[in-house]
Amino acid sequence: MTDTTVAAYAAATPKAPLEKTVITRRELRAHDILIEIKYSGICHSDIHQVNGDWGDGIFPMVPGHEIAGLVSAVGPGVTRYAVGDRVGVGCFVDSCRTCENCVAGQEQYCTGGGMTATYNATDRDGEPTLGGYSTHLVVDENYAVTIPEALALDVAAPLLCAGITLYSPLRHWGAGPGKRVAVVGLGGLGHLGVKIAHALGAEVTVLGRTPAKRPDALRLGADAYHATGDPATFEQLAGRFDLIVNTVSATLDLEAYLGLLRTDGTFVQVGIPDQPMVVSPFALVNGRKALAGSMIGGIRETQEMLDFCAEHGIGSEIEVIAARQINEAYARVLASDVRYRFVIDAATI
Structure with missing residues (x-):
C-alpha cells in the first residue's frame, strides 16, 4: 500500500465544527497494519x-482514540495479526520502547519523549497524528490489541479509553472481594467503573450529584447509590471506603471526599478538571490517606482488560450515531445527555 487518502471528520480550527474531509495515511511499513475502522467512540x-x-x-484535528475495526492489510514483517483480525487502538500509537516504563509494559508513562498520542500529537517522523474519526488507520502492530470475539465491536470501542482508564486503577489499588469501592460520577467513564469493579468482586457505591441515576447505577452492578448534593451523604458515609475513583471533570471539595476514606484508603483522580483542586494536608495525614492519579494503561494491560471484559460480558452502554451527528453529539455530551457513550459508525463517514 502506498500513501493513500481516506475519508475523515476534522475540526479545521479550535472550536470549529467537525466537517467531512480527506486525510493521508502513510504507506505500510514492515510492522504496520492497516485497520478498516468500524466504530470510533466519542x-x-x-x-x-x-x-x-x-x-x-x-489543526486540522481528527479526533478519536477509541477505535475498533478489522485488519485489512499488513506489512511484510507483521507477525501478531492477519487480514480479518478484530483489533482495537486506544490513546497512543507509539512510544520510545526502551525506557523503564515502556519495557515494563507501561507505555502510557513513557519517559523517552512520552507516548505518541493517537491524535493531536507529532509522531517520531515529525508528522501530525490523526485519529479514529476516519475510515482507516495505519498503526504499528505493537500498538494494537486484539478484540475478543465475545465483544461486539461497537460496545468494545469505548473500552479502548474509558474501559482501561477505570480498569487500571481498580486493578492497581486492589479492588476485589472485601473491598469497598466508590465511583464518583456515572458517565462515560463511571458506568464502566461500576461494571468492572462489580465483576472484580468489590462492594460498589456510586456517588452522583443527584438521585437521578440511581436506577441505572443499580442495574449496572452498584450495591448502593448516594447523592453528593445531600450534605448528609458525607456524614453517613464517613470513613467507609477503601478506594474512591473520581471520574468527573469538575473541581471537587477534596477534603470532603477524603473524609469518606478508611484509614490507608486511596482517592484516585482519573477525570481531568480544567482548574486545580486544593487539599488540606490534614485531610491526608489524618488516617494515612493517599491522593493519587491514574492515566489509561499500557498495551499489555489494555489487552488484559479486553479479555476480562469479554469473560464477564462487559461492554460500554452506547448510542451509535452517524458521522453527520458528531457535532450534535458533542453538544449532548456537554449537556450530559448521553447514556453513556456515543459511538460513530465509521461506515457513515
Whole structure:
C-alpha cells in the first residue's frame, strides 16, 4: 500500500465544527497494519482538545482514540495479526520502547519523549497524528490489541479509553472481594467503573450529584447509590471506603471526599478538571490517606482488560450515531445527555 487518502471528520480550527474531509495515511511499513475502522467512540477529551481547553492543538484535528475495526492489510514483517483480525487502538500509537516504563509494559508513562498520542500529537517522523474519526488507520502492530470475539465491536470501542482508564486503577489499588469501592460520577467513564469493579468482586457505591441515576447505577452492578448534593451523604458515609475513583471533570471539595476514606484508603483522580483542586494536608495525614492519579494503561494491560471484559460480558452502554451527528453529539455530551457513550459508525463517514 502506498500513501493513500481516506475519508475523515476534522475540526479545521479550535472550536470549529467537525466537517467531512480527506486525510493521508502513510504507506505500510514492515510492522504496520492497516485497520478498516468500524466504530470510533466519542470521548469527552475529544471535545476538550477540539476546543483547545488543554492548550494549543494541532489543526486540522481528527479526533478519536477509541477505535475498533478489522485488519485489512499488513506489512511484510507483521507477525501478531492477519487480514480479518478484530483489533482495537486506544490513546497512543507509539512510544520510545526502551525506557523503564515502556519495557515494563507501561507505555502510557513513557519517559523517552512520552507516548505518541493517537491524535493531536507529532509522531517520531515529525508528522501530525490523526485519529479514529476516519475510515482507516495505519498503526504499528505493537500498538494494537486484539478484540475478543465475545465483544461486539461497537460496545468494545469505548473500552479502548474509558474501559482501561477505570480498569487500571481498580486493578492497581486492589479492588476485589472485601473491598469497598466508590465511583464518583456515572458517565462515560463511571458506568464502566461500576461494571468492572462489580465483576472484580468489590462492594460498589456510586456517588452522583443527584438521585437521578440511581436506577441505572443499580442495574449496572452498584450495591448502593448516594447523592453528593445531600450534605448528609458525607456524614453517613464517613470513613467507609477503601478506594474512591473520581471520574468527573469538575473541581471537587477534596477534603470532603477524603473524609469518606478508611484509614490507608486511596482517592484516585482519573477525570481531568480544567482548574486545580486544593487539599488540606490534614485531610491526608489524618488516617494515612493517599491522593493519587491514574492515566489509561499500557498495551499489555489494555489487552488484559479486553479479555476480562469479554469473560464477564462487559461492554460500554452506547448510542451509535452517524458521522453527520458528531457535532450534535458533542453538544449532548456537554449537556450530559448521553447514556453513556456515543459511538460513530465509521461506515457513515
